[in-house]
Amino acid sequence: MLTKTHLFENRGPDERPRIVIIGAGFAGVAAARALRKCDAEVLLIDRRNHHIFQPLLYQVATAVLAPSEIAAPIRQVEAKQANLNVALGEVVGVDLNRRTVEVVSPGIGVREVRFDFLVVATGMRPSYFGHDEFAAYAPGLKNLADAETIRTKILSAFEMAEATDDENERARYMNFVLVGAGPTGVELAASLADMVRVTLRRNFRQIDPAMSTITLLEGGDRVLPSFAPSLSERAARHLARIGVTVMTGVKVENVDAHGVIAGGKRIESATVLWTAGVAASPIIKLLDVKTDRAGRALVEPFLNLHGWPYVFVTGDTASIQQDGRPVPGVAQAAIQQGRYVGRLIADQIRGREPKRPFRYRDKGNMAVVGRNYAILEAGHLRMSGFLTWLVWVFIHLMALPQMQNRWRVQSQWLWSYLTGQRSSRLISEAPQSPNVAVTAKQTIAP
Amino acid sequence: MLTKTHLFENRGPDERPRIVIIGAGFAGVAAARALRKCDAEVLLIDRRNHHIFQPLLYQVATAVLAPSEIAAPIRQVEAKQANLNVALGEVVGVDLNRRTVEVVSPGIGVREVRFDFLVVATGMRPSYFGHDEFAAYAPGLKNLADAETIRTKILSAFEMAEATDDENERARYMNFVLVGAGPTGVELAASLADMVRVTLRRNFRQIDPAMSTITLLEGGDRVLPSFAPSLSERAARHLARIGVTVMTGVKVENVDAHGVIAGGKRIESATVLWTAGVAASPIIKLLDVKTDRAGRALVEPFLNLHGWPYVFVTGDTASIQQDGRPVPGVAQAAIQQGRYVGRLIADQIRGREPKRPFRYRDKGNMAVVGRNYAILEAGHLRMSGFLTWLVWVFIHLMALPQMQNRWRVQSQWLWSYLTGQRSSRLISEAPQSPNVAVTAKQTIAP
Known part of the structure; x- marks a missing residue:
């Protein structure tokens, strides 16, 4: 055939x-x-003109890494491969x-x-499971623009919480809701928890970012369902320790500008992130x-x-x-x-x-739960904790495609780890897009 | 009083x-x-929530540095200063x-x-000297969004030159025009010249980026008019050497989507950058x-x-x-x-x-003209060349406000210098802006 x-x-x-x-x-x-x-x-x-190292996308969304640190221009592959042509x-x-x-x-x-x-x-x-109208309020995380959208949304929420005099508004800005407790949801929630407790410390006068609530909603009966139940349980315990509220068995019924309705209950939140289906x-x-x-x-x-x-x-x-x-x-x-x-x-x-x-x-399969904690499952091997986290760091550095990115991510992580600071706390403004117009129909050879 | x-x-x-x-x-x-x-x-x-190190903005526009590498969150100053409040x-x-x-x-x-x-x-x-309609076609360079706009415009021009079958269109995409030969114009033109000759080498199949033309237009009678005439002359010679065409005494009469009219002559260009007045x-x-x-x-x-x-x-x-x-x-x-x-x-x-x-x-006053060349004027001292460039590198690294940025920029520069590569070759997409609404009028204490 x-x-x-x-x-x-x-x-x-x-x-x-x-x-x-x-x-x-x-x-x-x-x-x-x-x-x-x-x-x-x-x-x-x-x-797009770049490919990205998707497993670290959540760190762009939480201001740890700059977009270009997990991206490499696709054309650069051309320089090494004579039979390759790249088209945007x-x-x-x-x-x-x-x-x-x-x-x-x-x-x-x-x-x-x-x-x-x-x-x-x-x-x-x-995937919003047939509710595409949620997308306007609850961005997902698939590409660099998504990551910048989420980063801007998170950082802006704290700015608004600081600026408002309305107690209810302030609470709404300091509530973060993540829908879906797969690896992306867990990693994003944990990274956000580190950010509010450590990175933003003493950066505000009217609010204490550490008082934020981070709620992770999951429709299934446990977090990280692709792992063994014992690892899910350990990850859930660690999430609770760093300040993430996990709610399992909860279906999201609605998302709008003011928050979510989940399991029949309304949660007021200015920042709902979609980490559920694809x-x-x-x-x-x-x-x-x-x-x-x-x-x-x-x-x-x-x-x-x-x-x-x-x-x-x-x-x-x-x-x-x-x-x-x-x-x-x-x-x-x-x-x-x-x-x-x-x-x-x-x-x-x-x-x-x-x-x-x-x-x-x-x-094998890994997930990281904030700084210092990761879980690993490979065949019958099950590990969790600080050493597992070191393994995670090592594997991800090795997997980064370009020598240059490896260096940069390494030094970012070291600095962030030692100081608690994050280097990409930019509320982005949209750049202008180039003036482009679709013109004629052509035939090209690859 | x-x-x-x-x-x-x-x-x-x-x-x-x-x-x-x-x-x-x-x-x-x-x-x-x-x-x-x-x-x-x-x-x-x-x-904005960040302040920027403006002298290196042109390197963000030419993909050498990531936006966050020359930016620091303003709020971080608050952490060090108890009597300070920051408002966005x-x-x-x-x-x-x-x-x-x-x-x-x-x-x-x-x-x-x-x-x-x-x-x-x-x-x-x-400042477009009363011609604000030029702004849509010739972006200026004052903030990070401008720098990303210019970077996206430059990188997209090569993509379009590669993709088109029309010889005239291709030439237009490979013509770059900068209006104004002050420090920003000179630094941007020189950095672009390095990019087309080194960074993009062997990245395209239909075009050779090194065949691009880069034209620097200046209304006055010499480049870098804030420097001594002898230094202007040396800078102009170096610009010619690295492939930048300098035209002095030329007034720009019009800018549109197809190029500029300057000194009565039309220059076809898809990428006109405004580095003239402020x-x-x-x-x-x-x-x-x-x-x-x-x-x-x-x-x-x-x-x-x-x-x-x-x-x-x-x-x-x-x-x-x-x-x-x-x-x-x-x-x-x-x-x-x-x-x-x-x-x-x-x-x-x-x-x-x-x-x-x-x-x-x-x-003293410095300007950099691509890799390996800078000019310096301090009192009666006038220097130019490679050593001056090393002085420039040293001074700018020392001046970077945060320890972290200093490290990052240093390693970026070293890597770019050794490999000719640039790490931020991203054609940006606009992130979504957060849902915001102007609501009521309030009085706040500083």
Whole structure:
């Protein structure tokens, strides 16, 4: 089914095979890198000019790190890989039969790109479970703009609490509510707890930021449901210790400018953050494939779409079962899938048949709960506490993609740890966007 | 004329004197710090929650530094100074007779603040010499949002040049025009020249960024007119060497989305940056005082306004002559003026008469022209070249306000210098602003 002849029937004899990768997250970049020695043309398309190290995004949202410290320009990968081309743009159409994608780029318009192989790696976005109207009041955390939105919202809340004379308003500004106690919710809540107790100390005259309340709401029966129950329990105890109120088994019924209604009770809050569900990015709808409940594409064991041997879906956008359990939507899985697909395509171009289906190797799972505390689960190993936190720090520094970012994050963390200060306490103003206009329709080669 | 009785006639016997400082730039923060041991209440008002190290702003615009690396939260000064209060808001009214200012804060509305002493230190903004319509096409560089706007504009221009098939469009995207060859214009042009030749090397497939043209337009007869003519000449030669085309004696007649008309000639450019004139911030108009041509308030030798012994104007917003020449609008002058006014007020509160009028001590003047080259003028000393550049690096690192920023900038510079890379190559998206509404009118104590 995955044969060479089938793939190359529409190309001229002189052309090299074309591989289009949509999305430059962990999966997309891993796929591109795995193709670096392949005799092909690779086009990596992303809406943004940078890829980000998503596991540390919550630290941008809480002013520990600057946006650029977890980001790297995608084009810089080009400098190291001769067969790679990077295009900035949004994919608005995919035609699997004609093997084309339509890309809209700012200032350029719509272009049509031909492919021999397609890799979709567009990731996830926040899901409001059918209540998209919550989005205006409760931002999610998926990209750098989200992180800056949340940072500005948190810092502004304290400014308003300081400025107002109204006691009720002040209380509302000092209530923070996070919806969803997965890793992002727990990490964000804990980082916020550290911020109000340590970083903002003695920075205000009318309020004491340490008197803020941070409430973490979870629909399920425990925090961090992807971990073993014993670790969830330890994490919940540590959250309570640092001042985070955890409420489990609570469904959010409404979110508006004044707060949330959850479990029938109203919580007044000026800062509601959405760390609950995720849904696949809308591009999957363009593909007309079967999806799971979260909108992820159901893929075959080789990560291709059923009936389309040259179309692959990887990372958070793919839904695949392994040993009766879904492969989790974590960075490790995305990297492994991207690399697998890149190698599989390279093999096929060399005329080799694909060897074995994709298999996720779980190297373990970690979550950090503020400074000094983390939990780790790997096979039967379960750890928590300060040493685990040191392991977390080490692993994340090693995983940062660029030498430069590693240095910077390292020195930021050291300074923040020693002083309690955070270096990116900026209430952002929006920069002007460049004057762009969609013009004509063109055809480009990848 | 500057007497204690006059100042305190409207206050109750138990109240401490109130000092309101508008603007937390170099002058405002210096004034606040000079009042730290004073038995008074100090209120520092700024529209933003951070103050910035303006001399390095051009490096944020060219992706060398992250915004937070040249910024520090104003509130952090509060932690070190018990008599200081910080308010986030915009001053929209000043009544010198009643001694009140009106402040609008996001989410809070208008508040009225009483003062015994007022220090205005609101700085400058770009001036388009009566052509405010140019602003939409040629952003100026005064704050972090401007710097991000310019960075996004520059990086987007290369993306569009790479993506377009139209040769004329491509040329337009690769033409950069800077209007005004003062220090900001020269430093920005030189930094951009380094970027196109080194940083972006091998990052594109359709274009070679090194083929960009960078044109620096100057209305006067030489670049860096605040320096000695011999230094201007050396700087101009170095600019030519690194690929910047300097055109002097050229007036800009028009700026639109397609470029500029200068000296009767049209230059096609998608990226026009305004580094020419500056004008005093609009708050000066609220004061109803005499101003110079640039809108700066004419101040008395003690830096107070004529007829208002308790109202001071400092920094770039003040116009004062010394030995027949205007005190320049540089960071050193702003810091000295702020400190002078702070001490003068502290003296008066202690019942001492002001000693001597303000005198600017010129410690010398520097400008940097790309990596490895700077010029310096101090008294009769004139230096240029690599060693001068090292002096520039050293002085600027020492001047950075916070220990933390010093470390970060130092490591950024070292890395950029060694690798030619720049760490903040982000095309920014606008974060959402928090939901705020102007509500009621309140009176607050500083």
